[in-house]
Amino acid sequence: MIGNFTKDLVRRIDMKAYGDPQIVMFGTGNKKGYTLIQLIETSNIAGHFVEENNTMYLDVFSCKDFDPEVVKELVHEYFDAQKFNIKVLFRQAPLQKLA
Numbered sequence: 352m353i354g355n356f357t358k359d360l361v362r363r364i365d366m367k368a369y370g371d372p373q374i375v376m377f378g379t380g381n382k383k384g385y386t387l388i389q390l391i392e393t394s395n396i397a398g399h400f401v402e403e404n405n406t407m408y409l410d411v412f413s414c415k416d417f418d419p420e421v422v423k424e425l426v427h428e429y430f431d432a433q434k435f436n437i438k439v440l441f442r443q444a445p446l447q448k449l450a
Contacts, residue, residue, distance in 0.1 A: 353400065356429040357389050363425060364417035366391040407432070414442075 357372040369390040376385050380403075387398040393415040399408045407430060411422055419439045426432050 352429065353385055353387055353398075356425065357387060357396065359429075360396065360411070360422065360425055361389065361391060363421050364411070364413075366393060366413065366415065366417070372396075 353374050354372055357374075358368070361368045369392060372387055372389040374385055374387050376383075378384055382401065383403065384399055384401040387396070387400070389396040391413060393413040395410075395412055397410045397412070401407075407426065409422070409426065411417065411419075419437065423435060423437060426435075
């Protein structure tokens, strides 16, 4: 399910995946869960899915603009999420030439 979610997310926010998503189950105790890394041309998507308390932590980091509401809708669609704590940071760092 996480793999399908990731591929759908990349498509819906109009990004271009670089390779397949890496999804690994590891950790112990209340930190055990699946960790996701998906490289995209403009940066990456990272997430951790904790089984014990059924929580999800997702970071969509991109230099290309995307609609955070699309991400929220997809999370709800795939995981039936009922509560969200969303933080959106917009970065407008100017390009600088290195000496």
